[in-house]
Each structure stands twice: as structure tokens, then as C-alpha cells.
Amino acid sequence: MIFRSLDILKLIYPYVKKNFYKILLGILCMIIVDAAQLLIPQIIKSAIDSLSLTSFDNKTLFIQCTFILFLGLAMAGLRYGWRNLLMGSARDVEKGIRDDLFRHVLNLDMAYYDRVKTGDIMTHATSDINHIRMAFGFGLIVLVDTILLGGATLAIMLWTHPTLTALAMIPMPFLILVTRTLGKKMYAFHQTAQESYSQLTELVRESFFGIRIIKVFNFETIIDNKVKKASTDYFKKNLKRALVTALLKPLLGLFFNLSTLVVIFYGGFLVIKQIITPGELVAFLQYLGILAWPVIAIGWMTNLFQRGMASLKRINTLLDSMPDVISPDNPVIPRKMDGNIVFKDVSFSYDKDKPILSNIDLKIHQGTSIGISGPPGSGKTSLVQLIPRLYNATRGKILIDGLDLSTLDLNFLRQHIALMSQESFLFSGTIQENILMGQDMEKEKLDQVIRVCSLEDTLEKMPDGLDTIVGERGITLSGGQKQRIALARTLMHKKPIIILDDPISQMDTHTASKVISRLNRMNLNATFIIISHRISALASCDTIYIFKNGRINHFGTHEELIAKDRFYKESYLVQQFEEEYGA
Numbered sequence: 001m002i003f004r005s006l007d008i009l010k011l012i013y014p015y016v017k018k019n020f021y022k023i024l025l026g027i028l029c030m031i032i033v034d035a036a037q038l039l040i041p042q043i044i045k046s047a048i049d050s051l052s053l054t055s056f057d058n059k060t061l062f063i064q065c066t067f068i069l070f071l072g073l074a075m076a077g078l079r080y081g082w083r084n085l086l087m088g089s090a091r092d093v094e095k096g097i098r099d100d101l102f103r104h105v106l107n108l109d110m111a112y113y114d115r116v117k118t119g120d121i122m123t124h125a126t127s128d129i130n131h132i133r134m135a136f137g138f139g140l141i142v143l144v145d146t147i148l149l150g151g152a153t154l155a156i157m158l159w160t161h162p163t164l165t166a167l168a169m170i171p172m173p174f175l176i177l178v179t180r181t182l183g184k185k186m187y188a189f190h191q192t193a194q195e196s197y198s199q200l201t202e203l204v205r206e207s208f209f210g211i212r213i214i215k216v217f218n219f220e221t222i223i224d225n226k227v228k229k230a231s232t233d234y235f236k237k238n239l240k241r242a243l244v245t246a247l248l249k250p251l252l253g254l255f256f257n258l259s260t261l262v263v264i265f266y267g268g269f270l271v272i273k274q275i276i277t278p279g280e281l282v283a284f285l286q287y288l289g290i291l292a293w294p295v296i297a298i299g300w301m302t303n304l305f306q307r308g309m310a311s312l313k314r315i316n317t318l319l320d321s322m323p324d325v326i327s328p329d330n331p332v333i334p335r336k337m338d339g340n341i342v343f344k345d346v347s348f349s350y351d352k353d354k355p356i357l358s359n360i361d362l363k364i365h366q367g368t369s370i371g372i373s374g375p376p377g378s379g380k381t382s383l384v385q386l387i388p389r390l391y392n393a394t395r396g397k398i399l400i401d402g403l404d405l406s407t408l409d410l411n412f413l414r415q416h417i418a419l420m421s422q423e424s425f426l427f428s429g430t431i432q433e434n435i436l437m438g439q440d441m442e443k444e445k446l447d448q449v450i451r452v453c454s455l456e457d458t459l460e461k462m463p464d465g466l467d468t469i470v471g472e473r474g475i476t477l478s479g480g481q482k483q484r485i486a487l488a489r490t491l492m493h494k495k496p497i498i499i500l501d502d503p504i505s506q507m508d509t510h511t512a513s514k515v516i517s518r519l520n521r522m523n524l525n526a527t528f529i530i531i532s533h534r535i536s537a538l539a540s541c542d543t544i545y546i547f548k549n550g551r552i553n554h555f556g557t558h559e560e561l562i563a564k565d566r567f568y569k570e571s572y573l574v575q576q577f578e579e580e581y582g583a
Contacts, residue, residue: 012093016093023085023086026082027082036078048277048282098125105318108323112321122201127197135305135307139301150291161275161280170259179252182302186241189241196233196238197238256288260288263288267284327408333408337400339401340401340402340527342397342400345359345397346393347394347396348382348383348393348395357382359551366496370545375547389414392406417496418493418497418498420486422505424479426485428469431468436489436492439493446492448522453487458481478506483507496527498529503532504537512536516540539558
């Protein structure tokens with residue numbers, strides 16, 4: 001169990017090492033503050049005992065009060081110091097873990113995102129990291145206070161009167177038992193509450209992303225009920241955690257008050273018998289008050305550490321998730337990539353029970369243009385996602401320029417492939433930022449791509465042109481506008497392999513024809529693969545492949561497929577009729 005806990009703590013070790021001297025200095029400041037707190041009751045004891053003496057004068061009282069004031073000011077300054085040092089270190093831990101988490105999540109493959117909800121990842125990056133910061137910020141502070149201040153206070157109380165101290169400590173075993181029992185429940189309730197929070201976060205995120213669909217279909221009541229149900233579940237699980245915390249604090253307060261009662265009763269008896277002085281009794285009560293913070297803080301510390309360890313375990317689980325798609329230990333990095341692609345008996349499935357692609361044999365020569373079509377779900381998108389290794393083939397080999405994809409450096413491979421996916425995702429920012437994505441580009445090249453993607457008229461109608469803010473996920477733009485911007489982003493940089501997955505599906509017929517015509521005239525000088533249901537987009541390709549049920553059904557030129565493939569011919573005739581009718 002101890003080794004398992006140490007293994008969980010490996011995540012924060014680098015940041016503790018980095019901030020070691022700051023943490024050490026912060027703890028030193030705490031030690032001085034604790035020493036000052038322990039000294040003040042002794043001064044008060046001396047003052048009270050001296051009040052009964054005829055030799056006591058105003059000067060002595062003034063000196064003692066001044067000393068207490070000096071200690072108070074010093075404690076305030078040192079408290080400010082250790083809060084800056086220790087809480088600053090905790091913030092550094094928070095930042096470091098968040099950076100590590102985000103970097104790791106970016107490196108995970110697509111299969112991971114198919115399995116895990118976005119809400120879970122968001123909870124790790126926000127709530128869980130916050131709990132870790134609290135545990136190793138405030139938690140560390142409480143731990144030091146509990147050990148140093150609590151231990152020193154108890155030692156002084158024992159030195160003052162062992163029997164009185166023993167009687168004051170009678171409730172403590174019950175306190176330890178309660179803390180241990182309730183601490184386990186806190187840990188379990190925190191785990192379930194965080195899982196429920198992840199589900200709620202995912203549902204809310206999904207609802208906002210789909211707000212247009214919700215409004216169009218009048219789903220407000222249905223979605224509202226789903227969120228209410230998830231929110232109620234989170235509330236109930238969080239309430240269990242809160243009830244445990246609420247129960248712990250009053251019990252700690254009760255035990256402390258019982259100790260105070262014992263000290264006043266038995267301590268008063270000792271003063272009457274002149275075994276201890278009134279000043280010693282007052283000092284003892286003050287030490288008991290000082291001890292109350294470390295003792296009561298045990299519950300708070302337990303709560304913080306239980307939450308922190310639970311959250312740390314959850315984040316470690318995510319960080320221990322390794323991608324299946326990685327670069328080999330000794331990757332091959334060719335001097336260049338020409339773009340010859342060969343599929344050898346390639347099969348693929350997202351799970352073992354349902355094959356998506358079966359026994360694909362395909363050769364794509366450098367510089368040729370390839371069209372791919374077929375019914376929905378026939379495996380077209382899955383095929384092209386294997387080329388940049390977004391997924392690994394389940395069986396068979398994929399070669400580029402005679403080299404197995406699995407032997408190539410992953411970054412090198414993806415740097416030489418431009419892929420436009422079906423989803424025309426745009427980031428919040430300007431149109432130009434979405435096209436360039438932080439890269440420098442000559443204006444002449446940018447203008448050329450804008451013309452090819454038929455964006456010039458659209459930009460002229462926008463008051464800010466390329467500097468127009470597109471909003472979250474491009475929500476201010478139409479589907480066709482987003483698709484053309486995504487296409488421009490794909491074409492901006494010269495790559496030896498260009499893959500367009502349904503690039504004109506959301507464009508009107510007239511705009512789509514212009515884009516395809518300009519795209520065909522553009523000197524891409526690359527291996528070009530386009531997936532489309534629109535035959536007009538495929539007609540000029542050197543070879544067109546028709547997929548059906550995860551296999552290549554037919555292939556050939558546009559004219560050959562009209563003659564021998566029923567799906568292709570019917571799609572062509574229907575679309576030709578629609579274009580003529582629309583004209």
C-alpha cells in the first residue's frame with residue numbers, strides 16, 4: 001500500500017525537486033512562526049503571575065506587551081512569506097501537471113478519443129488538478145503545522161503538568177478513530193463525485209455544441225431533463241462527500257470542548273491546591289487552544305489529501321495511457337518523400353468484432369490523382385486515415401516509397417501529408433489565423449489559395465476580410481464557407497501527399513464546380529487523393545476506386561466506371577440531372 005502511494009506521487013516529484021529550496025524556506029518561516037506562537041503564552045503566564053507580586057510595575061508590563069506586539073508583527077510578515085513560498089510552489093505544481101497532462105493528451109492517438117469522453121479529460125484538466133494543488137499547498141502547510149506546532153505544544157503541556165495533559169488528551173483516540181473512518185469514506189465519495197462531474201461536464205459541453213440542433217428540433221425540454229438528471233446525480237454524490245466533511249468538523253470541535261472542560265475543572269483544582277500557578281493554567285489553556293488548530297486541521301488535512309490522492313490517481317491513470325500509434329525506437333527518416341503509396345492486403349477495424357476494411361490491395365503512383373467513392377460506411381475515410389497513421393492497420397502493410405509506415409518517424413510522416421477531414425473544424429480566431437495556423441506565408445501564395453478555394457467573393461463581403469473573427473468552431477460561418485477555409489488550410493503548404501475527404505459536400509453546386517475546376521488547374525505536383533460523393537469532383541482523376549462493404553468493388557477511369565459500376569453510373573446520372581435542373 002505504501003509503495004502504491006509512492007508510485008502515485010511520482011507525478012509531483014519533479015516539481016517538488018524544482019521548488020525544493022522555496023519549500024524549505026517556507027517551512028523554515030513556518031517553524032519560526034510556530035516558535036513565536038509558543039513563546040507568547042509564556043509571556044502571558046509571566047505577566048499574570050507577576051500581577052500578584054508587589055514588585056510588578058508598569059514598565060515591566062509595557063515591555064511584555066511590546067514584546068508580544070513585536071512577535072505579532074514578525075509572525076504576520078513571516079506568514080506572508082511562507083504563504084508566498086509554499087502556495088507559489090503549489091501553483092507551480094498545478095501549472096506543471098496541467099502542461100504535462102495537455103502535452104500527453106495531444107500525443108494520444110485517435111483510438112483513445114474514440115473511447116474516452118471529452119468531459120472526463122476536461123475534469124482531469126480542471127477539477128482534479130485543483131484538488132492536487134490544494135492537497136500539496138494547504139495540505140503541506142497543515143501537515144507541517146500538525147507535526148511541528150502540535151508536537152511542540154504537546155511537549156510544553158506535558159512539561160507543565162503531565163497528569164493535566166493526559167486528562168486533556170482523553171478524547172484524542174476517539175478523534176483519531178473518527179478521522180480514519182471518515183477519511184476512507186471521503187476518498188470513496190470523492191472518486192464517485194468526480195466521475196459524476198465528468199459525465200455532467202460532457203453532457204453540458206455536448207449540449208452547447210449541439211445548440212442549433214436542440215433549437216431546430218425543439219429538444220430543449222429533453223436536454224434540460226437530461227442535464228437535471230446528471231446534475232442531481234452529481235449533487236447527491238457531492239452531498240454525501242459534504243455530509244462526511246460536515247460530520248467531521250463538529251466532532252472535532254466537540255472533542256476539543258471536552259478537553260477544555262477537563263482542563264478548567266482539574267486545572268482549577270490544581271490552582272486552588274497551589275500545585276500550579278494561575279499563569280500556568282492560563283498558559284495551559286492557551287496551549288490547548290493552539291493545539292486545537294493542528295488537531296482540528298487533521299480532519300481538513302485528511303479531506304485535502306484524500307481528494308488530492310484520488311485526483312492524482314485519476315490523472316496518473318490518464319498519463320499511463322499510452323498511444324498505440326507511436327514512432328519506432330529507431331525510426332527511419334528519409335531525405336525526402338515522393339508519394340508512392342502501396343496497400344498490401346490491408347484490413348482494419350475499430351474493434352475486433354466489426355471489420356471496416358478487408359484485404360485492400362492498392363497501388364498509388366507518385367504524382368497521380370486518385371478518386372474514391374462508394375456508399376456511406378464503406379470504409380473510404382478509414383482507408384485514408386491509415387496513411388498518416390491516425391490509426392494502425394489491423395493486418396497487412398502500407399508502404400510509402402517502399403518503406404513500411406510503421407518504420408517511419410511519425411512526425412516526419414505527418415509533416416509530408418496534408419489531410420482535410422470530413423469535419424471542417426475551425427479554431428476561434430480570424431480566418432487568416434485558421435488558414436495559416438501560425439506559419440509564415442507569402443501573400444502571393446495566400447492569394448492563390450484563396451482564389452482556388454473560391455473565397456475571394458466571400459472575403460470581400462466581410463468588413464474585416466481575412467481578419468474576420470470566425471467565432472467558436474466557426475459558428476458565424478456557413479458550412480460551405482467553413483469547408484472552403486479548411487480546404488485553403490490544407491492547400492497552403494506544399495506536401496507530396498494531399499488527401500481531401502469529402503471537400504465540397506457542403507458547398508452549393510456552382511461553388512463546388514468552381515473549386516474543383518480551379519483545383520484541377522492548380523499545379524499540385526503531389527500524389528492527390530480525393531474522396532467524394534459528387535462525381536464531378538472525381539471525373540478528372542487518373543483512377544477512381546469504388547468501395548463497397550470495406551472492399552474495392554471496381555476501379556477505373558470515369559468513362560470505364562460509367563460503363564461497368566452501377567452505383568457510379570446511377571450517382572452520375574442523378575447528379576447530372578440535379579445540376580441541369582438547378583441550372
